[in-house]
Amino acid sequence: MRFAGTCGAALALLLAAAVASLSLGATPIAPREVLRALVAFDAESVDHFVVLSQRLPRALIAVYAGAVLAAGGAVMQGITGNPLASPSTLGVSAGAMLGMLVSVFGFGAGLAGQGGAALAGGFGGFALTLAVARLTGLGPDPRGVPLILSGALTGMLLAGVSGTLLLTDPARRAEYLSWLAGNINHFYADRLAVFWPLGLASGLILLALARPLTLIGLGRERAEALGVPVRRVSRAGLAAVVLGASSATAICGPVGFVGLVVPHLVRPVTGAHLARLLPVSALVGAALCLLSDVLARRAFAPFTLHTGVLLDLVGGVCFGTLVYRLYLRPGARR
Amino acid sequence: MQYETHCAVRYVLSTERLKFSIGRSAILHDISLRFRPGRFTALVGANGSGKSSLMRCLIGLAAPEAGRVLLDGRPLASQTRRQIARRLAYLPQSSICPDHLTVGELVELAGFARTGLFGTVRAAxxxxxxxxxxxxxxxxxxxxxxxxxxxxxxxxxxxxxALAQDTPVLLMDEPVNHLDLKYQYAVLDLLRDLVTGQGKTLVVVLHDLNLALAYADDAVLLKQGRVLAQGPARQVLDARAVAEGFGIAADLRDLGGRRLCLPKGAQMIGMP
Structure with a gap:
């Protein structure tokens, strides 16, 4: 029962991260007080109020985004066979971001409209990445660097358009500027309250497809020969990933690199089978997001950094390391 | 021949006037083959003769331009991937090998065809x-x-x-490539046992004609996408067929109950 042990360890990590996230802040609150705020709320206590109305929503958003993106990365890397695939490297997050902004700035959409636009944008961004890869004629093999280059190109393009869009409305610019940078913040709690079922649905679909998706990692033809309707399964899997990742972007902006990095951290422990990789990645992704959030808030106190910015910094380093290990190092296999 | 009238029973796998192209270049022309149950058929031919394409048509990974493949007497195209995978296992020539997948996990994945998404793995x-x-x-x-x-x-x-898929028919594209001498023979001995002992049907692409002669019951010789000869291996693989199929002169000798194919060096003979 090694897997149960691994799950336990990941869960313990998540719990520790949650405790740190809830008790650390501008005013430290003892874990006992945090627990009391959760189980026996005292309306008179300022600390309790801070925990319940600010830190808890914030932590839940971090957990949601981390879990959904890490699971998405694990699946995308499995389907494409590309170790650098993830919602943020293949244009999904950037697409969802643009979709959101278009709905807000162009149509003044409400929450539901924004969610729908983010979904459409996520699908659009992913499709654009694939189209760019095809148009540049860099080869249809999704396992190579060309797909990632197309994703980077698409991401930059969409981010540029998003930035331009933001500049058109000085009144609302400030409100969305921090969201655009990937900001885990309690005032997005109402978004989480609306969008969380999307992430749950995404996770359940992916878990149900864990075995055929793992088989696709053996190559499309072999998967077909072993009884997997590859087109249907990979479409359903990718759609589920886009669903989850876009909903995370709709909540707290494009929080990058969790999806890219976490599967690489987890895979050596759980193995490549998605039935094991997926849940552990989700737990570790949630923990990683929580910890980066704590770090972003506390490391440069009294200034607070956006979590997205910190994750981009950390993720950039990890990305470089991965590229070096997988592609550039002498004797690399690809 | 009398068994042609009820081929659904006699042949577990067959093709009818199969034609297959990649882009504009025709790969297979008018291939009609029948694979009898409980036989080991070697598929031989020079590089580019269409062996792998034929295999891919047989498992339904490549869609023929004309003609059809019948599995258990039913058109392959009308069966779902899982239905096919319960009857046919396929060993492709090359394999993608994901990081961090164990041998045990790999073999367990063979059960997907039987259990599907939500089925459980039984002790058996x-x-x-x-x-x-x-x-x-x-x-x-x-x-x-x-x-x-x-x-x-x-x-x-x-x-x-492929074995764990536990299918009555196995298609293998060059299964003994990359294997050292011992395991070439060990694997082929094993495949032979599957046919003789368990009555499985095997269609195997083999490059080494001596291995084909030693292990196969039947042989199909392909050349430029056409069937040059089919039938019992020893009849198909004679000196003339080798010359015609591979463009090389060879002696075929019987030695200690085995038929050996001894190519006469590399001198090419005139190609038609």
Whole structure:
């Protein structure tokens, strides 16, 4: 029962991260007080109020985004066979971001409209990445660097358009500027309250497809020969990933690199089978997001950094390391 | 011939006037073949003669331009991937080998065709997986990572995957490539046993004509996408067929009950 042990360890990590996230802040609150705020709320206590109305929503958003993106990365890397695939490297997050902004700035959409636009944008961004890869004629093999280059190109393009869009409305610019940078913040709690079922649905679909998706990692033809309707399964899997990742972007902006990095951290422990990789990645992704959030808030106190910015910094380093290990190092296999 | 009238019973797998192209270049022309149950058929031919394309048509990975493939008398095109996978296992020529997948996990994936998305793995299935690993000599390596095995061990792991699928028909594209001498014979002995002992039907692409002569019941000789000859291996693979199919002169000699094909060096003979 090694897997149960691994799950336990990941869960313990998540719990520790949650405790740190809830008790650390501008005013430290003892874990006992945090627990009391959760189980026996005292309306008179300022600390309790801070925990319940600010830190808890914030932590839940971090957990949601981390879990959904890490699971998405694990699946995308499995389907494409590309170790650098993830919602943020293949244009999904950037697409969802643009979709959101278009709905807000162009149509003044409400929450539901924004969610729908983010979904459409996520699908659009992913499709654009694939189209760019095809148009540049860099080869249809999704396992190579060309797909990632197309994703980077698409991401930059969409981010540029998003930035331009933001500049058109000085009144609302400030409100969305921090969201655009990937900001885990309690005032997005109402978004989480609306969008969380999307992430749950995404996770359940992916878990149900864990075995055929793992088989696709053996190559499309072999998967077909072993009884997997590859087109249907990979479409359903990718759609589920886009669903989850876009909903995370709709909540707290494009929080990058969790999806890219976490599967690489987890895979050596759980193995490549998605039935094991997926849940552990989700737990570790949630923990990683929580910890980066704590770090972003506390490391440069009294200034607070956006979590997205910190994750981009950390993720950039990890990305470089991965590229070096997988592609550039002498004797690399690809 | 009398069995032509009820071919659905006599032939587990057959093709009818199969034609297949990639882009504009025609790969297979008018291939009509029948594979009888409980026979080991070697598919031989020079490079580019269409062996792998034929295999891919037989498993339904390549869609023929004309003609059809029949599995158990039913058109392959009308069956779902899972239905096919319960009857046919396929060992492709090359394999993608994901990082961090163990040999044991690989072999268990063979059960997907039977269990589907939500089915559970039964104890009997697990025994089957272990048996498949034992058969290829990897019983002690179930916990090892596939990507860390040697080329030969990896090939045996993929052979175990095909065996674990537990199908009556196996299609194998050059299964003994990358294997050292011992395992070439061990694997072919095993395939022979599957046919003789368990009545399985095998269609195997083999490059080494001596192995084909030693192990196969029947042979199909392909040349430039056409069937040059089909029938019992020893009849198909004679000196003339070798000359015509491979463009090389060869002596065929009987030695100690075996038929040996001895190419006469590299001198090419005139191609028609």
């Amino acid at each position: 299935d697990r025994e089957g997986y272990r048996e498949a690993l034992r058969t290829v000599g990897l019983a002690g390596k179930a916990a090892r990572q596939l990507s860390r095995l040697s080329g030969g061990e990896r090939q045996r792991a993929f052979i175990a995957l």
